[in-house]
Amino acid sequence: MAGKISKILIIIAIASLAVFSFLSQKSPIFATCCKAGALGDDTSAVPVLTEGRKYWIGDAYYFNYRFDKKPQMGTIIMKVQVFSKAGKQESSLEITGSADMPSMRGAHSTGEQLFRLNKKGDYLLPVNVVMPGEWEVVLNFFKDKKPVYTGRVMFNV
Ligand SMILES: [Cu+2]
CATH class of the missing domain: 1.20.5 (Single alpha-helices involved in coiled-coils or other helix-helix interfaces)
Incomplete structure (x- = not known):
């Protein structure tokens, strides 16, 4: 029993x-x-950006982004240039980037890292690509500490 x-x-x-x-x-x-990142796993609502294209932040600023080389294993540098409406390069914003692999969320997440300004006023962020596959970098733009724009960059290695 x-x-x-x-x-x-x-x-x-x-x-x-x-x-x-x-x-x-x-x-x-x-x-x-x-959930791993600040945004959680689901970034599908965040617009995907194209390298070299011009994107408006409201109607006061616009920006573009480029990599220093074709994305590959190792460290690649992401460069963002922000301009005022009049076309003058602008460095009064803050930009953060958060890199990760969507297929293995959290495994290589960098967390939100601040882009550093060079002397020309370009915003630079090194991204350490440690594994082949699809990568995503979520960009957050801030003006006077207030979030003004979010976009993401996808690339394959
Ligand atoms: Cu991975």
């Missing part, structure tokens, strides 16, 4: 473990607990 009850208890324990591990993979309620 006691043996039968403990068998049933073991079966219940195994079954609830299986249900729990299934839920923690599938259910958004469980998923919210473990």
